[in-house]
Amino acid sequence: MKVIKILGTLTIAVGLFLSGYFTHKLTNENVQEVSREVQFSYRSNEQPNQINLEKSYTDLEDQNIVDNTMMIMMHKKPSSEVMDIDHPDMYINVLSPKQHTGLVDSRVWFTESGAVIGDRVGESWDQVEYFEVNEQDADYLKEQGGFEEM
Incomplete structure (x- = not known):
């Protein structure tokens, strides 16, 4: 039971990280700043x-x-x-x-x-x-x- 809780927590953490990462990539991919x-x-x-x-x-x-x-x-x-x-x-x-x-x-x-x-x-x-x-x-x-x- 303890192993299932740890795996569930890890799965949720990885899922949150990946959803944040891909959201950032999709929303900021075309945003560039003028440097000169x-x-x-x-x-x-x-x-x-x-x-x-x-x-x-x-x-x-x-x-x-x-x-x-x-x-x-x-x-x-x-x-x-x-x-x-x-x-x-x-x-x-x-x-x-x-x-x-x-x-x-x-x-x-x-x-x-x-x-x-x-x-x-x-x-x-x-x-x-x-x-x-x-x-x-x-x-x-x-x-x-x-x-x-x-």
Whole structure:
């Protein structure tokens, strides 16, 4: 009789565990969190102090765009050019919504040979490091960001 009670208890415990496990698998299988988001923004023509978000891509919807943009940002080369920090052609932000963190805060100026990218390295835009990318990478940023010549 004691063995039957132990086996019954074990059977109930295993049954509860398995029902909880499979319920979790079925209800949470399609739930994924965005880990990276790339935002392309521009200064408003009507409101000069306003920055308008033009396009936004997440790693769940557009993994290739997020990866390619991150690769461009990681492989840019240092530049000696200094640009007008208040008048970029495009703003690029890379965020980690999962961690509630901004990873990249950049301003972009398109040139004949590609683009110059200014990265904020301090608390404000008083501290900026400049980099350059080639024409192919600049064209990719233009295309994904919906850039139109002003």
